[in-house]
Amino acid sequence: xxxxxxxxxxxxxxxxxxxxxxxxxxxxxxxxxxxxxxxxxxxxxxxxxxxxxxxxxxxxxxxxxxxxxxxxxxxxxxxxxxxxxxxxxxxxxxxxxxxxxxxxxxxxxxxxxxxxxxxxxxxxxxxxxxxxxxxxxxxxxxxxxxxxxxxxxxxxxxxxxxxxxxxxxxxxxxxxxxxxxxxxxxxxxxxxxxxxxxxxxxxxxxxxxxxxxxxxxxxxxxxxxxxxxxxxxxxxxxxxxxxxxxxxxxxxxxxxxxxxxxxxxxxxxxxxxxxxxxxxxxxxxxxxxxxxxxxxxxxxxxxxxxxxxxxxxxxxxxxxxxxxxxxxxxxxxxxxxx
Numbered sequence: 031x032x033x034x035x036x037x038x039x040x041x042x043x044x045x046x047x048x049x050x051x052x053x054x055x056x057x058x059x060x061x062x063x064x065x066x067x068x069x070x071x072x073x074x075x076x077x078x079x080x081x082x083x084x085x086x087x088x089x090x091x092x093x094x095x096x097x098x099x100x101x102x103x104x105x106x107x108x109x110x111x112x113x114x115x116x117x118x119x120x121x122x123x124x125x126x127x128x129x130x131x132x133x134x135x136x137x138x139x140x141x142x143x144x145x146x147x148x149x150x151x152x153x154x155x156x157x158x159x160x161x162x163x164x165x166x167x168x169x170x171x172x173x174x175x176x177x178x179x180x181x182x183x184x185x186x187x188x189x190x191x192x193x194x195x196x197x198x199x200x201x202x203x204x205x206x207x208x209x210x211x212x213x214x215x216x217x218x219x220x221x222x223x224x225x226x227x228x229x230x231x232x233x234x235x236x237x238x239x240x241x242x243x244x245x246x247x248x249x250x251x252x253x254x255x256x257x258x259x260x261x262x263x264x265x266x267x268x269x270x271x272x273x274x275x276x277x278x279x280x281x282x283x284x285x286x287x288x289x290x291x292x293x294x295x296x297x298x299x300x301x302x303x304x305x306x307x308x309x310x311x312x313x314x315x316x317x318x319x320x321x322x323x324x325x326x327x328x329x330x331x332x333x334x335x336x337x338x339x340x341x342x343x344x345x346x347x348x349x350x351x352x353x354x355x356x357x358x359x360x361x362x363x364x365x366x367x368x
Contacts, residue, residue, distance in 0.1 A: 031076050032077065034077065034127075037080070037081045038132075039090055040133075041087070046081075048136050052136040052137040052141075054100070080122065081103050082104045085109045111228035116207070120218070126215070130210055136255065138254040144160070144254075145253045156213055157237065158210060158247075158249075158253070160210065161252075163193060170190055173187065173188070174186070175247070177202065179358075180361055181305070183364075195367075203238075203241070203356055204234045205248075216240065220240065224285075230278050235282045239286060272315050276318075279326060281335060288342045
């Protein structure tokens, strides 16, 4: 086995069958049938599936155990958050690659193989993000890799755009944790996903840390998966998500950027904060956004935040300069939709 597909599940009764069925089909066709296929790297991408249940009470855990005996299960007693669930799965895996997959997804044929093929094309690749398509309209992009810019804004590349515009493999700031392949040893070397995030922006954070250490994150359009989006948490903008995302963003900046980089970006970061505050004020969630940001800053100075801070090292100076270039370039990419 090369890949462990890790599915963090919480109240996923309405989606888990479709997700696991799409993987079951691929498991049945992933083995080599003859010597020629055995020499094909794509055919070596056999995988196992692990569901880490976060204390679900809707019967989804029972569905997995009763209807999918081939799937491994780790049942947590309560909802510990996305980050802890996937860290548990990553620790339990014994494969070189781990594929994080939301329970509200459906993998297209060849999904796992295409991700592995791209990962093995370059030993400096940290993560590979697939073409995520909207389940409501599979001709439209849900996520073609994640960007992050000097305003402190993270955004899904290509969101809502025609899929035909995103057929080229490119480097991205970070892979979307909802459906992406990671090099397991590299994830562990970075300390795994930061559980201070609980959920939201944890994928941008680990992608940021990977870039600091010279790894690459890439988008692979040959790997395709359908995504319902907000399948469990609810609407795109809700009080829980707005406050937690705001806090996580402030925390991520404080823990990953050296002081001089924060100082350099402060005018744009402040502008980005003001624009977002105005945006959420119109949605009657402005104070939630501000409170979340304040909580994120406070977290940076707490004991848990300090222990997760990325220490500056001169050997990574070139990588920080590269990241700064990306932060500026991704400002432009908002408008040119690249």
